[in-house]
Amino acid sequence: MTKIASVSLAQPLETIADELGRSFSENGFAVIRDHGIPQDLIDEAEAVSKAFFALPDAVKRAYKIEGGGGARGYTPFGTEKAKDAEVFDLKEFWHVGRDLPEGHPLERFMAPNVWPTEVEGFRETLSALFTAFEVAGGRVLEAIALHLGRPRDFFADSVAEGNSVMRLLHYPPLAEGAPEGAIRAAGHEDINTITLLLGAEEAGLELLTKDGTWHAVDVPAGALVINVGDMLQRQTNGRLRSTTHRVVNPRGDAARRARYSMPFFLHFRPDFMIEALPECVDASDSTPPLPPISAHDYLMQRLREINLA
Known part of the structure; x- marks a missing residue:
């Protein structure tokens, strides 16, 4: 039986850390x-997201940044596909990243944001949501650190000024003539550290269990879905x-409705070296840990695999 933890982030982290750890392990x-993200901010973000995706295709495409790997701005329908997939996902999206001051030592890793002038309040609303996601993600990482037996601030330096990305997702109503086998998002794993997802209340999100079956993720209204990257x-x-x-x-009436969601891909700093923690390495394990790699190099490797770089 697949048992996904459902916990309140308002509780002391020490009381939920191991339940979260069990769920992430299994x-x-x-x-x-x-989770602390205000509902009125979520509602405003959904409104500006819908307003942007309702713009004419030519207007949206003006915000596509060639050669940018989809890291900022608009990525059109029919671009991204899952690793090893033969057809593209049925979605379009917009990316907001971290704003860095000019001359910042990490600016070569993080392009400036672009902002559509056609949607009032777009920049202000989504900048505020980006910050709120970071705060909530930091709390989740504190709980994970406690589960691992580390100080609660263990991840703080590694994600400070991380290359995190917030995605506004639009899955249009299903259309006749879509490529055979295409679905809204084919089976994939996330590249980043952890993902925080808003807008998963509508049915459709499924995870692949250890026994090889797909399990629907049931999400209460307003809750965040968190997954390990x-x-x-x-x-x-x-x-x-x-x-x-x-x-x-979806099927039935839901197939004729658009679906919107907002995942936040929380990343390590680009210059952070990812290597196995000693307490997670079992000397008796026949498979040695993977070699260290910088977060940026790993990201670029994976983006090439999904057709974004």
Whole structure:
């Protein structure tokens, strides 16, 4: 039986750390309630997201940054595909990243944001949501650190000024003539440290269990879905799992509705070296830990695999 933890982030972290750790070890996923992101901010972000995606295609495409790997601005429908997939996902999206001051030592890793002038309040709303996601993500990482037996601020330096990205996702209503086998998001693992997802209440999100079956993720209204990314899996030598997941096509009336969601991909600093933690390495394990790699090099390697770089 797949048991995904559902915990309140308003509780003392010491009381939820091991339940989160168990869920991340077994399933790679957990549900977080009372995450601290104000509902009115979420509602405003959803409104500006819908307003942007409702713009004419030519207007949206003016914000596509050629050669940018989709890191900022607009990525059109039919661009991204899962690793090893033969058809593209049925989605379009917008990326907001970290704003760095000119001359910052990490600016070569993080391009400036672009902002559509056609949608009032877009920049202000999404900048505020980016910050709120970071705060909530930091709390989750503190709980993970406690589960690993580390000080609660263990991850703070490694994610400070990290190359985190917030994505506004639009899955249009399903159309006749879509490529055979195409779904809204084919099975994939996330590249980053942890992902925080808003807007998963509508059915469709599924994770692949250890026994090879797909399991629907049931999400209470307003809650965050958290999943482990490949970077954290690598750092914990597989103790915390980066689980394959997908968004399947709905049926009936839901197939004629658009779906919107907002994942926040929390990343390490680009210059952080990802290497297995000693406490996660078992000397009796026949598979040695993977060699150290910088977060930036790992990101570039993976972006090439999904057709974004």
